[in-house]
Amino acid sequence: MHNIDKIFIETNEIKLEAEFFQLKKIVVLICHPHPQFFWV
Amino acid sequence: MYNNIVSGVFNMCVQNKISCLRFNFRGVGRSTGSHTSGKGELTDVKACIDFLINDKNIEKIIICGYSYGAAIGCSVVNFSEKIIGYCAISFPWDFMGSKYKKFSQTKKPKLFIQGNRDTIALYENFENHYNFYFEPKKYKIINGADHFYSGFEENVVQEVSEFYNLITK
Numbered sequence: 497m498h499n500i501d502k503i504f505i506e507t508n509e510i511k512l513e514a515e516f517f518q519l520k521k522i523v524v525l526i527c528h529p530h531p532q533f534f535w536v
Numbered sequence: 537m538y539n540n541i542v543s544g545v546f547n548m549c550v551q552n553k554i555s556c557l558r559f560n561f562r563g564v565g566r567s568t569g570s571h572t573s574g575k576g577e578l579t580d581v582k583a584c585i586d587f588l589i590n591d592k593n594i595e596k597i598i599i600c601g602y603s604y605g606a607a608i609g610c611s612v613v614n615f616s617e618k619i620i621g622y623c624a625i626s627f628p629w630d631f632m633g634s635k636y637k638k639f640s641q642t643k644k645p646k647l648f649i650q651g652n653r654d655t656i657a658l659y660e661n662f663e664n665h666y667n668f669y670f671e672p673k674k675y676k677i678i679n680g681a682d683h684f685y686s687g688f689e690e691n692v693v694q695e696v697s698e699f700y701n702l703i704t705k
Contacts, residue, residue, distance in 0.1 A: 498550045504566075505559060505587045512580055513566040514559035515537060517550050521595040522704055523588055524549050524696075526558040527581060527605030528542050530571070 537565060541602045541625060544689040545696050554700060555594070559584055561608075574608060574636075581612045589618055596620045598703065600696055603657065603683065607632040610646075611639035621645035621703050623696050626657040626683055629665045637668060646673045647699040649692055651681030674699070 498517060505512040537543075542558060549556035561577050562569030569576065581599075588594040599622040601609030606624040613622050621644045629637050646669060650662045659677075666675055676695045681688040 500550065505583055507579070507583045510562050510569040510576075510580070510583075511567065512559045512562065512583060513537070513564075514557055514584070515546070516557045516592075517546075518555045518592060519553050520555050521593065522598070523555040523557055523592075523594045523596070524545070524598050524600050524700065525581070525584055525588065525609065526542055526545055526549075526556060527599065527601035527609030528537075528539055528558065528560060528564070529603035529605050530561055530577070531564060 539602070540689050541685055541692055542605070544693045545600055545602075548693045548697055552697065557584060557588065561605075574632075577608045578612060578639075581609050582615055585612065585616055585619065589616065594618065596704070598622065598700060600625070602626060603628055604632070607636040607640075611636050613640060613642045613644060619644070621647075621699075623647040623649065623699050625649045625692060625696075626651065626654055626685075627665070628657040630658050630661055631656060637665065641669060643670050643672075645699075645703045647695065648673070648675040649678065649695050650675065651678045651683065651685060651688070653680060653682040656683040 560567040602625040606627040610622045
């Protein structure tokens with residue numbers, strides 16, 4: 497079973513919904529297409 | 537949080553025990569705020585990088601962005617020395633404007649993945665845009681794929697996996 501953390505990354509301005517899986521000190525940061533530009 | 541390509545890359549990372557973070561830009565899903573046409577979204581990516589470095593002591597970060605996420609994500613490549621490269625899937629240069637092309641210029645390793653039937657990230661302009669970038673760089677054309685990669689998800693994921701192995705070995 498993989499341990500994926502459902503988290504919010506907070507700044508002074510906003511909270512970003514995120515999912516984080518950590519085992520090592522190298523991370524792939526994955527950026528979504530934006531729904532406003534992604535008409536599917 | 538679901539997209540066929542983003543989920544494909546995320547799941548590949550998890551299955552291969554590769555640490556990964558995916559997030560919704562401001563105004564999407566349960567993220568607060570509203571869309572700002574790029575300026576705020578660049579800050580969103582930087583907030584994720586700050587979180588990884590400062591809160592999680594991450595030593596190296598590879599950015600992988602798809603479509604709008606490629607334009608925004610890859611544009612912060614020079615924000616930190618801990619970002620070691622990026623993978624851009626269907627970078628929409630013509631659609632997003634030239635500033636993201638300029639922001640994403642770097643001497644760090646880069647992989648560009650492009651479908652040869654893509655009419656949003658225009659395939660016919662790909663070579664011209666690709667030639668703008670410094671080495672080291674690579675590209676992979678997915679024959680038969682349009683912007684949405686339906687049925688070609690495994691091809692994309694395989695390329696991302698190989699790029700990860702190449703720049704982390």
